[in-house]
Every structure is written in structure tokens, then in C-alpha cells.
Amino acid sequence: MKYCFGVDIGGTTVKLGLFTAGGEIVDKWEIKTRTENQGEAVLPDIAEALNAKLAEKKIGRDEVEGIGVGVPAPVDAEGVVQNTANLGWGYKEVKREMEELSGMRAEIGNDANVAALGEMWLxxxxxxxxxxxxxxxxxxxxxxxxxxxxxxxxxxxGGEIGHLCVNYEETDHCGCGNTGCLEQYASATGITRLANIRLAKDDTSSVLRGQEVSAKTVFDAVKAEDAVAKEIAEEFGKYLGHAMANLAAVADPSAIVIGGGVSKAGEVLIEYVEKNFKERAFFANKDTEFVLATLGNDAGICGAAKLILS
Amino acid sequence: MKYCFGVDIGGTTVKLGLFTAGGEIVDKWEIKTRTENQGEAVLPDIAEALNAKLAEKKIGRDEVEGIGVGVPAPVDAEGVVQNTANLGWGYKEVKREMEELSGMRAEIGNDANVAALGEMWLxxxxxxxxxxxxxxxxxxxxxxxxxxxxxxxxxxxGGEIGHLCVNYEETDHCGCGNTGCLEQYASATGITRLANIRLAKDDTSSVLRGQEVSAKTVFDAVKAEDAVAKEIAEEFGKYLGHAMANLAAVADPSAIVIGGGVSKAGEVLIEYVEKNFKERAFFANKDTEFVLATLGNDAGICGAAKLILS
Structure with a gap:
């Protein structure tokens, strides 16, 4: 039996998983991300946790294919990070350090790419x-x-989907400095923004009035057939659907997987996106399927493990 | 010395090249594309031409790594084509047939993807x-x-760049049925369309008036400092630059290569595109270089040969 580790480094916790090469999760657990002193303890803490797990499970190091690691930053093909927003790292040769600390082979990827790989695998x-x-x-x-x-x-x-421009007329700025980024319309904060703009436009009655507006309350109101909420969802679906149509024309996927907290709204969300996607998709991509992510917070450790097995 | 063939199938001629594995072009020539009877002669003609070349050059088949072929249609990972607009083929297992006809290994790709690979290689x-x-x-x-x-x-x-939507307000239709595709603004016909719309808008004097308008006359007029032509080039550059900014956010290239007949306008064209690209690019992609293609009509045979060597 061969094993591998999947590690998903976040700003507050590191998620770790022990997998069989066939894709079974043998064990999963978390440790704290210690970001003080430029995050110098992050990788040693991981190496220690993995070696302790091998001892606990009585698994020899020669039975382990390696360690896949997802990092919240761009990671190049050599496993090098230039900078991270929330781990304290500057330039860091993550692959080399992880291998030296653990005595096992390591592969490093960006956390969002790794989560996508996890959804593809399991x-x-x-x-x-x-x-x-x-x-x-x-x-x-x-x-x-x-x-x-x-x-x-x-x-x-690669894959910075949130910063596709979907509205060249937008005047509000995205956090990245540009205007009209998908993130301004399709994130939890983006949906709240769309909702507040719509609610301020006139005084049409809506269950959204008189409560704190969020992506969740908007989609709850959509399910309750609230007309204003449906308008907001339609606008969200237009921007996300059109962005996915553009992306599909170049990446030609067989499916588009939607995850993250907002996707907890469920199938109703898919309907708004898929309808607008089909309207704009290049003919070769019209049949692209839309599906909800199924792994939740485990996508990162699963995809990280798959980095080693690919 | 190892060799390989690169074959670029077009609607009227097939371009063929004999390469060393190191990337030297030993010989290149053309044959007619016989599309009659559902294009049944196309692959046998190619196999015959390649075997004749081996005899002529006294090269043994065991010295040849294989044949790369670019086809003007979508080609899946198994080398299968579903349909072609201008070769007469319906469903065709191009890789299998080419291998059986030639006795050599074959790899098949879409012609536009293959040309891109050629520019990358040589x-x-x-x-x-x-x-x-x-x-x-x-x-x-x-x-x-x-x-x-x-x-x-x-x-x-993959890579259907021409059908990225760059203008959600457009009412004219693209050949693909959608509206606002990049092709409507950045192709030779697109630039002519932009020019005619601009010229009809008012009667500002321009050297473009009283001559047949084309992408070439527009960029010639830009070089002659014609103000109206510069406005047209600016609009072209805006659409192409913004499309490339979106594409770079997901594909993260180190360079964007611009080729095709319109690119003969030269560096002046790059300036208009690059300026608009930088305005919209995600910060990680601001330094992406823009370069003019250098292989011209040889890009196809070069990239096809590289399919075999990858």
C-alpha cells in the first residue's frame, strides 16, 4: 500500500490529510499556522506533524510517495513563491525546504489551482x-x-478568474485596482454590493429590506420568489455566466465546478449562471456542464495529494 | 541524425517540411489539397509525398521520429476530427489513418494551436x-x-480567441452567431468594419476617404499620422488589448505573439495593443511582452514537427 500527504496552508490553520494512492482519506487533521517571524515555523511545523503521523500510523517513509502542498500565493513550476499576503513569507523555495525538512518528495501548487485539482480527482x-x-x-x-x-x-x-473584466463601463474599483472585475459582482461581497445598489434604486417592496443583506439572504429571498432578489440573482448570473462563456472559449472544459461559501445557495444559483452562459457560449462549448463542488474544505488537501500522484 | 516531418493541411494546399530533431528545416514543399469525394485523397497524398521525400533524401524510416500534422478543425487528444469546414472530412480518425498510411508515428493538432507551437519552438x-x-x-x-x-x-x-466577447453592447452579429466577438474588431474585416463606421460618422478629412479601406490602408494612414486612422487603430487596440488582458489573467503567458496578415503593419500595431493591454492587465501580467510572429507561413509546419518532438 502506497500513501501520500496533502497539505493545505491557510492564513490561520494548516489542513493536513493522509491518503492512499487510490484516493482514500486515511486521516485528516489541522494545526495552527504560526505566521510570526516571517512565517519561519510554518514548514517545520508541517514536517513535524507529518513525521509524527507516520510514527502514529506505523507507516515507513518508503511507503510514502510524497507531500503535496497548496499555498495561498502564486507558485511557479519550480515550487518557488515570491511573496505571500498572509503567511509572512517573502521569496521562498517551498519545494526545496519542504523536501529538506521532511526527507520526502514535495510538490507545491497555488491553493486555488490545487482545490480545482482536488474536485477533479475526488x-x-x-x-x-x-x-x-x-x-x-x-x-x-x-x-x-x-x-x-x-x-x-x-x-x-494562471487561473486568476476573479479578475476577468466583465463590465467595461464600471466606475467602482476592485481591490486589485482595476474596474469591472468578476469579483465585484460574483463574490459574497460583490452580490451584497449588487443588492445594495438595486435596493437603493427604488422602493419596490422586497423581503431584503429591513434585514442585513448578504449573498445568503439574497438567495434565500430568491427561493421565496422575491422579485427584487431575482433581479439581483439575474445580474449576478449574467456576469458570472458571461465570464464563464469567455473562459470556456479558450479553455474548452467539459465541466465548470462552482464552489465556495456562496455556492451553498445550491442548484438555484447554477440555473442563473447556466442560462446566461448558454446565451453567450461559443457553439463548441454550449453543452459544458455546471456542477456544484462536493468536497468543501477538503478540496485543498485532496488536490494537494493529487499533485504528488500526477 | 534523427528527422521528423511537419505537415500543415490547408483548404487549397498542403505544406510539408522535413526537419532535423534539433529544429533545422532540411526541405519544404507543397502539394495540392484534393478535397473531392469527402477529401478521401488528402491523407494518402501526404503519405505518398513523405515516402517519396525519404527515398529522394535516402533517409530510412527508422531515422524518422514521426509526422506531426496540423488540421483546420478541432482535433481531440486522440487525434480525431469530428468535422471540417473545408477539407470535406466528417468524422475522421486522422492519427490512426495517417499512421497506417505512412507506417510512421503521427500526432495531430489544430492548425492554429500548431502554429502557436511553431512560434514557440523556432x-x-x-x-x-x-x-x-x-x-x-x-x-x-x-x-x-x-x-x-x-x-x-x-x-x-481550446484557444478560440477570436470568439472572446469584448463588447457586450454590440448589436452586429459575428459569423459564429454571437455579438461582440473579438473577431468583429481585430480581424482584417473587423478593422475595415471599424473604419467604415468611423468614416460614416462625420466628414473629418482623412487620407482614407476616396480609396478602398482595408486593414493595410488604415495602418498605412496611421504611419502617415492621419488623425482618423489613429482613432480607428486606437479602437482596434482597445478591443484586442483588453481581450489579451483578460486572457493573460487566466493563461499567465510570458509573451503574446501577434501574427497573421494584419500584423504586417509591424511595430505600430503592437503599440496600440500593448498600451491598452497595460491599462487593463492584472498586476501579475503587466510585464507580458508583445512580439510580432516571425515564421509567417512556416509556423504551421514547424509547430506540426514539434508535436512529434514534445
């Missing part, structure tokens, strides 16, 4: 080799899997 | 592994090279 994209995953959370992230591998790109910045 | 993208090539001809074609390989996708339809 989740909503199972059995496919070409998928786009879009993660609707506080921001919009994503990963593009081409022929079974994440699209990494020249700077490790 | 042309403007030399030394790089991640490029986008956009071909501005009658239409707008393109190919995306990720980590040294063409992005093929689930249906073999």
Missing part, C-alpha cells in the same frame, strides 16, 4: 480531465485544469 | 514555454501554449 469533476473551478467566497478564486493538470502559467498566476 | 516565442499567439487574418485565430504544449481542451476547441 469531487464534482471526477472522471474528467478538463475543468474550470470557480470559488465564490469573500473574493472570486479559481483554477483551470487542462488535461489533468493545473494551468500554472509563466508567473504561477 | 519563432518569436523561442526559449519560452507559456505563450499566447493571436493570428489576425480574415478572422482572428489563436493558440495558447501552456508549459510547452498546446491547450487542446475537452472538445479540441
Amino acid at each position: 469531487g464534482a469533476g471526477k472522471g474528467r480531465k478538463n475543468i474550470i473551478m470557480v470559488t465564490l467566497g469573500t473574493g472570486v478564486g479559481g483554477g483551470i485544469i487542462i488535461d489533468g493538470k493545473p494551468l500554472v502559467g509563466a508567473h504561477g498566476a | 519563432g518569436a516565442g523561442k526559449g519560452r514555454k507559456n505563450i499566447i499567439m493571436v493570428t489576425l487574418g480574415t478572422g482572428v485565430g489563436g493558440g495558447i501554449i501552456i508549459d510547452g504544449k498546446p491547450l487542446v481542451g475537452a472538445h479540441g476547441a
Whole structure:
């Protein structure tokens, strides 16, 4: 029996998983991300946790294929990070350090790309080799899997789906400095923004008035057939659907997987996106399937493990 | 010395090249594309031409790595074509047939993807592994090279750059049935269309008046400092630059190669595109280089040969 580890480094916790090469999760657990002193403890803490797990499970190091690691930053093909927003790292040769600390082979990827790989391997994209995953959370992230591998790109910045421009008329700015980014319309904060703009436009009655507006309350109101909420969902669906149509014309996926907190709204969300997608998709891509992500927070450790097995 | 063949099938001629594995062109020539009877003669004609070349050059079949073939249609990862607009083929297992007819290994790719691979190997993208090539001809074609390989996708339809939507307000239709496709603004016919719309708008004097307007006359007028022509070039540059900014956010190339007949306008064209690209590019992609294609009509045979060597 061969094993591998999948590690998903976040700003507050590191998720770790022990997998069989066949894709069974043997064990999963978390440790704290210690970001003080430029995050110098992050990788040693991981190496220690993995070696302790091997001892606990009585697994020899020669039975382990290696360690896959997802990092919240662009990672180049050599496993090098230039900078991270929330781990404290500057330039860091993550692959080399992880291998030296652990004595095992390591492969490093960007966390969003790695999550997409996880959904392809064990989740909503199972059995496919070409998928786009879009993660609707506080921001919009994503990963593009081409022929079974994440699209990494020249700077490790491939798959920055949230910063596709979908509205050239927009005057409000995105966090990245541009205007009209998908993230301004399709993230949790983007949907709240769309809702507040719509509610301020006139005084049509809506269950959304008199409560704190969020992506969740908007989609709850859509399910309750609230007309204003449906208008907001339609606008969200237009921007996300049109962005996915553009992306499909170049990446030609067999499925688009939608995950992240906002996707908890469920199938109703897919309907708004898919309808607008079909309206704009290039003919070769009209039959692209839309599916909800199924792995939730485990996508990262699953995809990280798959980095080692690819 | 090892050799390989690169074959570029067009609607009227088939271009063929004999290469060393190191990338030297030993010989290149053309044969007619016989499309009658559902194009049944196309592949046998190619096999005959290649075997005749081996006899002529006294090269043994065991010295040949194989045959790469570019086809003007989507081609899936198994070398199968579903349909072609101008060869007469319906469903065709091109890889299998080519191998049976020639007795050599064959790899098949879409012609636009293959041309992009050619520019990466021996042309403007030399030394790089991640490029986008956009071909501005009658239409707008393109190919995306990720980590040294063409992005093929689930249906073999990856890299359909010409059908990125760049203007959601457009009311005129593209040949594909959609509205606002890049091809409507950045192809030779698209530039002519932009020029005619601009010239009809008012009667500002311009050297473009009283002559037949084309992409060439527009860029010639730009070089002659014609103000109206510069406005047209600016609009062209805006649409192409913004489309490339969106594409770079997901594909993260190190360079964007511009080829096709329109690119003969030269560096002046790059300036208009690059300026608008920088305005919209995601920060990680601001330094993406723009370069003119250098292989011209040889890009296809070069990239086809590289299919075999990858």
C-alpha cells in the first residue's frame, strides 16, 4: 500500500490529510499556522506533524510517495513563491525546504489551482480531465485544469478568474485596482454590493429590506420568489455566466465546478449562471456542464495529494 | 541524425517540411489539397509525398521520429476530427489513418494551436514555454501554449480567441452567431468594419476617404499620422488589448505573439495593443511582452514537427 500527504496552508490553520494512492482519506487533521517571524515555523511545523503521523500510523517513509502542498500565493513550476499576503513569507523555495525538512518528495501548487485539482480527482469533476473551478467566497478564486493538470502559467498566476473584466463601463474599483472585475459582482461581497445598489434604486417592496443583506439572504429571498432578489440573482448570473462563456472559449472544459461559501445557495444559483452562459457560449462549448463542488474544505488537501500522484 | 516531418493541411494546399530533431528545416514543399469525394485523397497524398521525400533524401524510416500534422478543425487528444469546414472530412480518425498510411508515428493538432507551437519552438516565442499567439487574418485565430504544449481542451476547441466577447453592447452579429466577438474588431474585416463606421460618422478629412479601406490602408494612414486612422487603430487596440488582458489573467503567458496578415503593419500595431493591454492587465501580467510572429507561413509546419518532438 502506497500513501501520500496533502497539505493545505491557510492564513490561520494548516489542513493536513493522509491518503492512499487510490484516493482514500486515511486521516485528516489541522494545526495552527504560526505566521510570526516571517512565517519561519510554518514548514517545520508541517514536517513535524507529518513525521509524527507516520510514527502514529506505523507507516515507513518508503511507503510514502510524497507531500503535496497548496499555498495561498502564486507558485511557479519550480515550487518557488515570491511573496505571500498572509503567511509572512517573502521569496521562498517551498519545494526545496519542504523536501529538506521532511526527507520526502514535495510538490507545491497555488491553493486555488490545487482545490480545482482536488474536485477533479475526488469531487464534482471526477472522471474528467478538463475543468474550470470557480470559488465564490469573500473574493472570486479559481483554477483551470487542462488535461489533468493545473494551468500554472509563466508567473504561477494562471487561473486568476476573479479578475476577468466583465463590465467595461464600471466606475467602482476592485481591490486589485482595476474596474469591472468578476469579483465585484460574483463574490459574497460583490452580490451584497449588487443588492445594495438595486435596493437603493427604488422602493419596490422586497423581503431584503429591513434585514442585513448578504449573498445568503439574497438567495434565500430568491427561493421565496422575491422579485427584487431575482433581479439581483439575474445580474449576478449574467456576469458570472458571461465570464464563464469567455473562459470556456479558450479553455474548452467539459465541466465548470462552482464552489465556495456562496455556492451553498445550491442548484438555484447554477440555473442563473447556466442560462446566461448558454446565451453567450461559443457553439463548441454550449453543452459544458455546471456542477456544484462536493468536497468543501477538503478540496485543498485532496488536490494537494493529487499533485504528488500526477 | 534523427528527422521528423511537419505537415500543415490547408483548404487549397498542403505544406510539408522535413526537419532535423534539433529544429533545422532540411526541405519544404507543397502539394495540392484534393478535397473531392469527402477529401478521401488528402491523407494518402501526404503519405505518398513523405515516402517519396525519404527515398529522394535516402533517409530510412527508422531515422524518422514521426509526422506531426496540423488540421483546420478541432482535433481531440486522440487525434480525431469530428468535422471540417473545408477539407470535406466528417468524422475522421486522422492519427490512426495517417499512421497506417505512412507506417510512421503521427500526432495531430489544430492548425492554429500548431502554429502557436511553431512560434514557440523556432519563432518569436523561442526559449519560452507559456505563450499566447493571436493570428489576425480574415478572422482572428489563436493558440495558447501552456508549459510547452498546446491547450487542446475537452472538445479540441481550446484557444478560440477570436470568439472572446469584448463588447457586450454590440448589436452586429459575428459569423459564429454571437455579438461582440473579438473577431468583429481585430480581424482584417473587423478593422475595415471599424473604419467604415468611423468614416460614416462625420466628414473629418482623412487620407482614407476616396480609396478602398482595408486593414493595410488604415495602418498605412496611421504611419502617415492621419488623425482618423489613429482613432480607428486606437479602437482596434482597445478591443484586442483588453481581450489579451483578460486572457493573460487566466493563461499567465510570458509573451503574446501577434501574427497573421494584419500584423504586417509591424511595430505600430503592437503599440496600440500593448498600451491598452497595460491599462487593463492584472498586476501579475503587466510585464507580458508583445512580439510580432516571425515564421509567417512556416509556423504551421514547424509547430506540426514539434508535436512529434514534445
